[in-house]
Amino acid sequence: xxxxxxxxxxxxxxxxxxxxxxxxDGLTYLNGLATTxxxxxACLVLSVVFGIGGAWLQRSGWAPLRWLVNGxxxxxxxxxxxxxxxxxxxxxxxxxxxxxxxxxxxxxLFDNFQWAVISMSLFAGAFNVEIFRxxxxxxxxxxxxxxxxxxxxxxxxxxxxxxxLAFRISLPALNNNLVTMVKGTTIAYAIGVPELLTASxxxxxxxxxxxxxxxxxxxxxxxxxxxxVVVMHRIERALHIPGYNR
Amino acid sequence: MSRPFAVLLPFxxxxxLAGIAGYRADRRVAAGLALAAGLILVHAAAHAATAxxxxxxxxxxxxxxxxLLGGFVWNIVISALxxxxxxxxxxLLGIAQIxxxxxxxxxxxxxxxxxxxxxxxxxLFYCMYLLPFQLHVFGTRIGIPDWLKAAFGFAxxxxxxxxxxxxxxxxxxxxxxxxxxxxxxxxxxxxxxMIIIPQCLKRMLPxxxxxxxxxxxxxxxxxxxxxxxxxxxxxxxxxAEQRVELLLPVYAYVLLWxxxxxxxxxxxxxxLERRWAVAH
Numbered sequence: 001x002x003x004x005x006x007x008x009x010x011x012x013x014x015x016x017x018x019x020x021x022x023x024x025d026g027l028t029y030l031n032g033l034a035t036t037x038x039x040x041x042a043c044l045v046l047s048v049v050f051g052i053g054g055a056w057l058q059r060s061g062w063a064p065l066r067w068l069v070n071g072x073x074x075x076x077x078x079x080x081x082x083x084x085x086x087x088x089x090x091x092x093x094x095x096x097x098x099x100x101x102x103x104x105x106x107x108x109l110f111d112n113f114q115w116a117v118i119s120m121s122l123f124a125g126a127f128n129v130e131i132f133r134x135x136x137x138x139x140x141x142x143x144x145x146x147x148x149x150x151x152x153x154x155x156x157x158x159x160x161x162x163x164x165l166a167f168r169i170s171l172p173a174l175n176n177n178l179v180t181m182v183k184g185t186t187i188a189y190a191i192g193v194p195e196l197l198t199a200s201x202x203x204x205x206x207x208x209x210x211x212x213x214x215x216x217x218x219x220x221x222x223x224x225x226x227x228x229v230v231v232m233h234r235i236e237r238a239l240h241i242p243g244y245n246r
Numbered sequence: 247m248s249r250p251f252a253v254l255l256p257f258x259x260x261x262x263l264a265g266i267a268g269y270r271a272d273r274r275v276a277a278g279l280a281l282a283a284g285l286i287l288v289h290a291a292a293h294a295a296t297a298x299x300x301x302x303x304x305x306x307x308x309x310x311x312x313x314l315l316g317g318f319v320w321n322i323v324i325s326a327l328x329x330x331x332x333x334x335x336x337x338l339l340g341i342a343q344i345x346x347x348x349x350x351x352x353x354x355x356x357x358x359x360x361x362x363x364x365x366x367x368x369x370l371f372y373c374m375y376l377l378p379f380q381l382h383v384f385g386t387r388i389g390i391p392d393w394l395k396a397a398f399g400f401a402x403x404x405x406x407x408x409x410x411x412x413x414x415x416x417x418x419x420x421x422x423x424x425x426x427x428x429x430x431x432x433x434x435x436x437x438x439x440m441i442i443i444p445q446c447l448k449r450m451l452p453x454x455x456x457x458x459x460x461x462x463x464x465x466x467x468x469x470x471x472x473x474x475x476x477x478x479x480x481x482x483x484x485x486a487e488q489r490v491e492l493l494l495p496v497y498a499y500v501l502l503w504x505x506x507x508x509x510x511x512x513x514x515x516x517x518l519e520r521r522w523a524v525a526h
Contacts, residue, residue, distance in 0.1 A: 071280065078508040079501045080463035082470070083477055087497035094493040183365040190470050197367060210375050218364055218372075225363045 016209040019216065025203045032199025033220065039116060039195055040182045040224070046121035047181060048174075051128025055136055055166075056158060058129065069129065076126035081119070082187050088119040089191045116188040124181040131177060135170030136162055168239050175232040179225055186221075196220060283502070303495050310483045317479025318503055320393060324475065325462040327397040332404025332461075333454070339405060340412025341438065354409070361406035366464050373399030374471045393475075396468040400461055411453045415446035452519045459511040463504065476500060 003021035010016045018025040057069045076084065089112060096109040110118070139162050147157040189197040196217060204213040301309075342354035361369065377395050381388045419442050427437040469477040480500045484492060 074509060074512075075501075075505055078459070078463075078512055079504045080466040080477075082466045083497065083501050083504060086477065086480075087494075087501055091494035091497040094490055179363070183363070186365040186367040187467065187470075189367065197365075197371075214368070214372055214375070217368055221365055221368060222360070222363055 015212055016207065017212050017216065018203060018207045018209060019213075022207070025207060028199050028202055029196075029216075032194060032196040035113075035193065035199075036185055036195040036224070039113070039120075039185045039188060039193065040228075042117045043120045043124060043181055043185065044178055046117060047124035047128050047178075050121055050125025051132045051174075052163065054125065054129035055132035058133055059136070072122075073126045073129050076123050077130075081123045081184055082190060084123055085116065085119045085187055085191060089115040112188075112191045112193050116185075116191060116193050120181065120184060120188070123184070124177060127177045127180075128174065131170050131173045132166060134173070135166035135168075138169045139165045168241065171232070171236045171239070175229065175236070178232065179228060182225060182228055183221065303492065306487065306489075306492065307495060307499050313483060314476065314479050314500065314503070317474065318476040318507075320468075320473075320475040321462060321465040322507075324393055324397045324400065324468060324473075325458070325465045327394075328400035328404050328461055328465070329458055331398065332401040333408050335401070336405040336408025337412055339409040340416070343409060343413045344416055346434070358406045358409045358413075361402050362410065364403070366400070366403050367467050367470065369402045370396060370399035370467055370471055373402070392471075392473045393468070396465075396471065396473045400464060400468075403464075404457065404461055407457050408454070411450050411457070412446065414453075415449045416442055418449060419445055448522055452515045452522070455511055455515045455518070459508045459515070462508060462511075466504075476503070 006017050006020040019029045020026065054069050054073065057065055060066055060069075093108055093110065093115060098106040099109055101107050143165065144157060144162060147161040152161065185195060186197045188195050189201070192198065200213045200217045204210045207213075339354050339358060342350050343358060345351045345354070373395050374392070377390065377398065379390055379395075381390060416438075423441060423445070424437060427441045432441065466475060466477045468475050469481075477500060480496050484496055
């Protein structure tokens with residue numbers, strides 16, 4: 001029924017939305033949507049892990065380790081994410097060991113999807129390190145002193161006292177960065193990951209409906225970003241500690 | 247040895263400038279550069295033994311540097327143009343966002359949110375595919391080169407970001423300024439252009455510089471839609487050399503050039519933010 005309506009739309013208004021009536025185009029687009037969601041989710045988790053880990057190492061007592069984290073943050077924040085992606089996929093990918101695939105052939109360790117996750121998580125993670133560091137610095141010294149007085153070790157105090165408070169303080173900035181990251185997943189198009197932009201390009205090349213597909217793509221991304229913003233806002237509210245602000 | 251009093255230190259011209267440009271001996275920049283340079287060197291060393299008759303990797307990089315920088319110039323051209331167009335339009339959009347007329351305020355808010363939340367690459371695709379490749383003006387055909395279309399594609403998100411920067415800066419000006427201007431019988435547009443905006447410029451500069459660095463880094467996306475720039479030059483170089491062991495060092499080298507250009511801007515931004523921090 002819906003398919004029939006969109007076929008009519010093509011005939012009457014010359015708006016050719018193949019994804020709603022052509023099974024193949026529809027599946028291509030759905031697959032793209034699923035890939036983008038998977039890519040975003042993986043990058044989201046990994047970049048937050050990098051951010052928390054980096055912020056922890058930044059407080060390390062061993063200076064070279066701090067320098068390494070600072071170098072990582074400075075370098076990844078100030079170089080283009082697409083160039084980073086090429087560096088990892090083509091550059092680092094070229095020296096990865098070959099692994100037999102069991103069917104007689106071989107393939108490199110990490111495929112394009114995995115490299116996209118690694119590269120974009122490192123990029124977003126560099127921003128997250130700074131965001132979490134600012135959050136940790138905003139936790140009052142008296143709180144950590146109190147934890148120490150209660151016999152918490154440095155690591156335990158970090159996990160149980162500092163991080164939960166710092167995380168709440170960091171959330172608004174983290175939300176912004178995660179939105180940027182979800183928008184940034186489109187660069188995976190450059191290395192052929194079948195995400196939304198790749199799927200759209202495949203469809204508009206085959207069905208020559210560039211303007212329609214571009215609008216669909218735009219609306220899809222605005223919806224994805226909108227959902228992320230709403231979810232993060234919910235989390236922000238759920239984690240709010242009554243009476244505690246800074 | 248303890249430091250002598252600051253007044254006893256000899257005057258060195260350019261100290262202040264070096265501070266602004268962020269070229270101070272900085273552990274972060276040292277560590278960052280060491281990390282990247284280390285990657286190239288380790289890789290180059292690893293292949294020095296196997297290279298045999300072929301020229302060494304560092305030598306090859308050096309030989310191709312002018313070519314790569316020639317591509318890099320396009321990143322600067324595209325980003326500068328996008329910033330110029332985006333700032334001019336974004337400024338107007340930002341002021342429209344605080345208009346008292348709802349019919350002006352609502353659409354400009356909507357346009358800002360739309361362009362701000364859309365992926366840059368999607369906006370770039372829009373401009374590349376939907377802008378005409380030539381214009382007919384008074385019977386003559388004027389071709390629009392690809393890089394110009396790309397610059398316009400980047401100007402769209404820049405416009406939205408500048409719009410938000412302007413709106414934020416205007417909102418940060420204390421209400422007393424508006425009230426005193428009104429008491430002195432300035433009209434609304436006089437108040438905005440003669441009293442509010444001049445005070446905003448200083449507050450907007452760090453955010454605007456940060457945006458410039460972001461646009462410079464985003465300009466490599468033009469490579470994806472077939473516009474020649476720095477990353478394209480790197481790919482052409484790799485295609486010409488046909489050596490697998492060059493892949494890693496060449497891309498690291500490109501990253502290093504971007505870092506050398508963007509890092510000082512980032513440092514200067516932090517410096518200005520600290521210096522002009524508004525006391526609460």
